Amino acid sequence: MLGGKPVRAFLLDVTGVLYNTSGNNSGIAIPGSIEAVERLYAESKVKFLSNESTATREGFHEKLTKLGFKLNVEDIITPAPVAAKYVQEHGLHPHLLVHDGVKPEFAHLPETKNSDCVIIGDAEENFTYDTLNDVFHILHGHPERPLLSLGNGKFYQRTDGPCLDVGGFVAGMIYATGCRHIELGKPAPTYFLKAVEALGVTPEEVVMIGDDIHGDVGGAQAVAMRGIQVKTGKWI
Amino acid sequence: MLGGKPVRAFLLDVTGVLYNTSGNNSGIAIPGSIEAVERLYAESKVKFLSNESTATREGFHEKLTKLGFKLNVEDIITPAPVAAKYVQEHGLHPHLLVHDGVKPEFAHLPETKNSDCVIIGDAEENFTYDTLNDVFHILHGHPERPLLSLGNGKFYQRTDGPCLDVGGFVAGMIYATGCRHIELGKPAPTYFLKAVEALGVTPEEVVMIGDDIHGDVGGAQAVAMRGIQVKTGKWI
Incomplete structure (x- = not known):
């Protein structure tokens, strides 16, 4: 199953792999996943690659810690900080239409009334x-102005x-x-490559573990990583 | 310009042809248009083919009458009554996401909690x-359920x-x-053909007059009508 180059790093999806959503929105750790994270951390490089875009990395880390996971906040990759870095590197001044919970990820960007x-x-x-x-008023008639999206999902499961x-x-x-x-999130190739860059390895040395055959496994394979689908989360 | 079969009927676009929008939202009649409508009415069959979907035909008629136009409310064709007729003919039970101003066009349809x-x-x-x-909850997982739209425009000019x-x-x-x-509105061919049916002529005998080269003129030509673009409204 894992033929080819030696595995030097793992990318883990979070929702549906580490925990499942639950009625009170706090989530439930999937049996065995807390120990699995601990073991992978001890043996390899590990990053958590999520499309979470309603919370900051810190907020997401706090939630996972409460569920019993031991992981470092700096190992969590979400689309919002990648987007913030993108606009800074390109000298752009974004207008935000995002969830209140994720706004702190953009607090360091200078405010502007002239968004581009x-x-x-x-x-x-x-x-x-x-x-x-x-949003329309900023983009209308300005084909040079990009729309950066935190993921590009069709829908997701909420408790309701x-x-x-x-x-x-x-x-x-x-x-x-x-x-x-410009799509920032799985399965966009640029997003996977940002994670590879953070791991400091080559794509061929990375295994992505996720529950979404397209977003996780397909996206990983498209950039020459290996992908494993777990039989939890969306798989069920 | 108008070679071919004799012209037996006219279809007139309304906004940008009969009147322009104005600051107070009442509109301003375009010079000469009141007289032109009167002359066409005297000489030919005339229907007014609009994509107006924020008012009933009666409301739209009242607005045009106030501006000085003399026309019959039954000569106004808008997408809402065409949609209402469509769902009745197909035995469908619609859920509505429309402007409050157009809701009376659907008041005769039976209420239902099980929209299809x-x-x-x-x-x-x-x-x-x-x-x-x-809307998503009705359509998700039910590919047999159609989404009928009153027009399919990208944007329009409001006073603001x-x-x-x-x-x-x-x-x-x-x-x-x-x-x-299912698109009901210009430039959808089915919508133009509904208007031809109402006129009781063949498409080749109809001239469409509008300010939108795609929505009016192109749409008309696609069903074998002739189309004339006026140099008012969007043209300017």
């Missing part, structure tokens, strides 16, 4: 006709049922404005 | 994360600037659910 790009995430109740028009993810709002904005879209 | 299709229009402030999730039209919300829902989309 948009960062959009799963904003839940922050998606309104007015906030979507604010399936809910629209950011992808539909991205598709709508592309339809209305013809804007350039 | 969605009618979506330019709902403006009625577009929220919750109302979009309501350009605003998102229904098309982006349709594109988003198609991305998230993979649903079947």
